[in-house]
Amino acid sequence: MRAITRNYAGAFSLMFLLLLGAGARSVFAQVPDPGTPGPLAVTREEYNFGDTAFQPSNFPGPVELRASIHYPTSLSGGPFPVILFLHGRHVTCSQGGGGVFLEWPCSGGRTSIPSYRGYDYVSNVLASHGYVVVSVSANGVNAVDNSVFDLGALARAELLQKHLDILNTFNSTGGAPFGNKFVGKFDMSKVGTMGHSRGGEGVVRHYVLNDSLGAPYGIKAVFPLAPVDFNRFVVNNAALNVLLPYCDGDVSDLQGVHFYDDARYNVPGDQGPKHYVLVMGANHNFYNTVWSPSNNFPGAINDWLAFVPGGHSDDQCGSGPGNQRLTETQQRGTGLAYMTAFFRAYVGGETQFIPILTGDAAPPPSAQTNNLFVSYHAPAALRLDVNRLLNDTNLTINTLNGAATQTGLTPYELCGSAASPANKCLPDFLNAQQPHTTPSARSSARGLSQLKTGWNNFTGNYRNDIPPALGNVSGFQAVQFRVSVNFADARNLADLAQDFRVRLTDAAGSSASVRVSDVSGALYFPPGNVAPVPKVVLNTVRVPLSAFGGVNLNAVRSVQFTFDERLQGGLLITDVAFASAPQ
Amino acid sequence: MNRILLNRCVAITFVVLPLLAGGYGAFAQRTTNKEVPVRELLKAPGRLVSEAKSARPNGALRLTGYRVEEVRLQRNLTVDIKGQQIAADKAWRVTVTGGPFPVRALPAVIWIDDEIVGNGIESEDLSQVTAITFDSSLIREGGVVSISYGEDKDTRQRLSQRLQLKREGGNQ
Numbered sequence: 001m002r003a004i005t006r007n008y009a010g011a012f013s014l015m016f017l018l019l020l021g022a023g024a025r026s027v028f029a030q031v032p033d034p035g036t037p038g039p040l041a042v043t044r045e046e047y048n049f050g051d052t053a054f055q056p057s058n059f060p061g062p063v064e065l066r067a068s069i070h071y072p073t074s075l076s077g078g079p080f081p082v083i084l085f086l087h088g089r090h091v092t093c094s095q096g097g098g099g100v101f102l103e104w105p106c107s108g109g110r111t112s113i114p115s116y117r118g119y120d121y122v123s124n125v126l127a128s129h130g131y132v133v134v135s136v137s138a139n140g141v142n143a144v145d146n147s148v149f150d151l152g153a154l155a156r157a158e159l160l161q162k163h164l165d166i167l168n169t170f171n172s173t174g175g176a177p178f179g180n181k182f183v184g185k186f187d188m189s190k191v192g193t194m195g196h197s198r199g200g201e202g203v204v205r206h207y208v209l210n211d212s213l214g215a216p217y218g219i220k221a222v223f224p225l226a227p228v229d230f231n232r233f234v235v236n237n238a239a240l241n242v243l244l245p246y247c248d249g250d251v252s253d254l255q256g257v258h259f260y261d262d263a264r265y266n267v268p269g270d271q272g273p274k275h276y277v278l279v280m281g282a283n284h285n286f287y288n289t290v291w292s293p294s295n296n297f298p299g300a301i302n303d304w305l306a307f308v309p310g311g312h313s314d315d316q317c318g319s320g321p322g323n324q325r326l327t328e329t330q331q332r333g334t335g336l337a338y339m340t341a342f343f344r345a346y347v348g349g350e351t352q353f354i355p356i357l358t359g360d361a362a363p364p365p366s367a368q369t370n371n372l373f374v375s376y377h378a379p380a381a382l383r384l385d386v387n388r389l390l391n392d393t394n395l396t397i398n399t400l401n402g403a404a405t406q407t408g409l410t411p412y413e414l415c416g417s418a419a420s421p422a423n424k425c426l427p428d429f430l431n432a433q434q435p436h437t438t439p440s441a442r443s444s445a446r447g448l449s450q451l452k453t454g455w456n457n458f459t460g461n462y463r464n465d466i467p468p469a470l471g472n473v474s475g476f477q478a479v480q481f482r483v484s485v486n487f488a489d490a491r492n493l494a495d496l497a498q499d500f501r502v503r504l505t506d507a508a509g510s511s512a513s514v515r516v517s518d519v520s521g522a523l524y525f526p527p528g529n530v531a532p533v534p535k536v537v538l539n540t541v542r543v544p545l546s547a548f549g550g551v552n553l554n555a556v557r558s559v560q561f562t563f564d565e566r567l568q569g570g571l572l573i574t575d576v577a578f579a580s581a582p583q
Numbered sequence: 584m585n586r587i588l589l590n591r592c593v594a595i596t597f598v599v600l601p602l603l604a605g606g607y608g609a610f611a612q613r614t615t616n617k618e619v620p621v622r623e624l625l626k627a628p629g630r631l632v633s634e635a636k637s638a639r640p641n642g643a644l645r646l647t648g649y650r651v652e653e654v655r656l657q658r659n660l661t662v663d664i665k666g667q668q669i670a671a672d673k674a675w676r677v678t679v680t681g682g683p684f685p686v687r688a689l690p691a692v693i694w695i696d697d698e699i700v701g702n703g704i705e706s707e708d709l710s711q712v713t714a715i716t717f718d719s720s721l722i723r724e725g726g727v728v729s730i731s732y733g734e735d736k737d738t739r740q741r742l743s744q745r746l747q748l749k750r751e752g753g754n755q
Contacts, residue, residue, distance in 0.1 A: 060621070101709065102686050198688050228688050301685075307687070431735050441702070532735075
């Protein structure tokens with residue numbers, strides 16, 4: 001019987017592959033590259049109100065009010081959406097001979113390090129498509145932020161809000177140094193923010209701050225780039241995209257994944273789409289040109305090589321032959337592609353780029369690599385949660401109140417959350433190797449609840465039953481889940497990708513399955529051999545419902561994972577759902 | 584375990600009810616109960632409790648030594664230590680020297696043995712990193728000082744010389 005089923009599945013799989021190939025070509029043709037420069041000429045200017053012009057509340061030092069502004073040279077098409085960038089923590093001042101310092105303002109003839117200029121490569125492209133992009137300098141925060149409890153999150157948030165106030169003045173009454181040039185040219189109801197490193201937490205904190213003030217500015221989209229998440233603030237009801245560099249040598253625990261994990265079910269009815277992008281071969285610093293060695297700014301370093309003991313020899317992130325590291329240019333390509341796609345989609349309403357963010361389209365050419373993984377959590381109205389796997393009840397009863405059952409799986413348990421006695425899913429490995437559960441410096445919030453499981457022969461099966469009243473899933477695009485190969489489970493062979501099948505069965509007993517490897521590369525064995533790699537990051541697998549031919553999508557009765565593609569293996573799984581992308 | 588330790592240290596370092604007067608000027612006006620006047624504590628006079636120096640920099644952070652100083656507070660602070668609120672009249676600065684220390688997103692974490700003293704604050708010239716604690720039990724004879732970025736114990740870099748507490752020391 002099983003052989004028949006497998007043959008059927010195999011035949012269908014082949015057919016699906018053909019369809020997928022045709023479909024993929026069609027989809028890719030319809031998704032333009034968001035990172036290609038647009039038609040508009042761009043002007044870059046700066047404003048500077050002084051190194052000590054702003055005093056964040058309860059903060060032990062003054063902060064500069066300085067920023068660059070990229071805008072379409074012809075302002076006649078305005079008002080334009082506004083994008084704010086905020087750099088992260090870095091040395092603040094330099095002196096001849098390469099000496100660097102952490103002080104503010106710079107003293108004794110030292111000059112400030114212009115970290116805020118490091119994202120001009122993104123600003124230029126966005127402005128050429130009709131966006132105003134403001135990149136804020138925050139050296140004054142960096143100089144003393146370790147002295148305050150929240151490590152500077154609120155100061156960064158207040159700084160961003162101050163710049164929005166300044167832009168609002170430019171937009172409403174005008175003001176020095178631009179006079180009336182920008183009056184009526186900024187759409188302050190369409191704002192996006194990107195923050196890098198500690199700036200990543202800064203933009204999340206800013207979203208919360210702006211909200212607490214009655215949302216005077218319309219923050220539509222928040223993009224933490226290689227962020228810290230010390231305090232565990234959450235973005236609710238706005239688009240979120242977190243970029244995680246696999247070879248981050250600074251925020252090496254990829255703690256920023258908490259922003260996504262914490263936001264998923266935080267408020268009922270959340271209509272904000274949530275994404276993250278795991279970029280293999282990327283480090284922390286190369287996303288900022290000023291922090292990148294090729295530009296010769298003082299303090300610029302390759303963080304993986306500088307901060308990871310023995311990091312040179314890592315076969316993924318190191319510098320030896322065969323390493324998988326991205327060059328500075330390649331890495332910035334990923335930043336360009338996914339920042340422009342995100343802001344153009346969710347701030348500018350250019351929804352044609354959303355498939356790039358959900359993984360339904362391949363990385364665009366501007367990304368300069370395909371070796372990345374996108375995860376996606378749909379807005380509440382576009383999602384039917386099958387099993388959130390939040391607590392032990394979900395091991396037997398899923399989120400739809402259907403039965404959750406297994407055969408041949410061991411272990412079959414939850415790890416990673418408050419409901420789990422052991423917070424870490426991999427107790428013998430560093431926190432930095434399991435980002436979803438890595439602790440936070442200023443919060444006791446727990447990590448991501450995950451199903452830790454595995455199989456020892458071809459009979460392993462994980463099944464979620466769907467109550468009849470909820471079985472009409474025809475309105476959704478895909479069945480999806482997040483998954484990682486558990487590198488600590490010896491049943492997984494090093495460097496060999498895992499595989500299994502997703503099977504849907506309808507009320508009449510008809511079923512079809514799709515092999516995960518046919519739709520996703522997420523079952524890779526986590527690469528690297530020098531801690532903090534390998535590491536487990538759960539990536540989304542989205543299986544189009546159109547691939548389950550012969551199944552009545554109006555009456556689906558179960559979703560099964562059948563572990564019959566590999567003799568044995570071990571996985572971490574969460575977020576089983578039907579979902580669609582925003583249109 | 585790390586989590587518990589860190590929470591405790593965070594509490595020790597930051598859950599403060601009445602604030603310093605006089606010398607801690609601007610901070611004395613704070614209404615928040617979470618902020619310790621760290622910048623002032625970094626500058627306040629201290630009594631040297633233990634010190635180690637090496638002429639040869641050690642490891643990736645080029646560590647050259649440590650310094651532990653006792654700082655007498657001008658007014659007691661109510662702090663939470665191991666879940667109990669106590670009135671502290673002293674703080675301790677634990678400074679690791681070497682570097683130049685990197686300015687990273689992850690803060691430096693200074694440890695004594697397996698307990699976290701606190702997050703490190705870099706000096707302007709990046710030649711030292713200092714954490715402040717109100718927990719006298721951390722300052723113990725024979726303790727091993729170490730430093731990490733992030734809280735993974737296994738990534739710590741240790742100072743080879745253990746704490747040797749001085750019974751008397753001059754003001755610094």
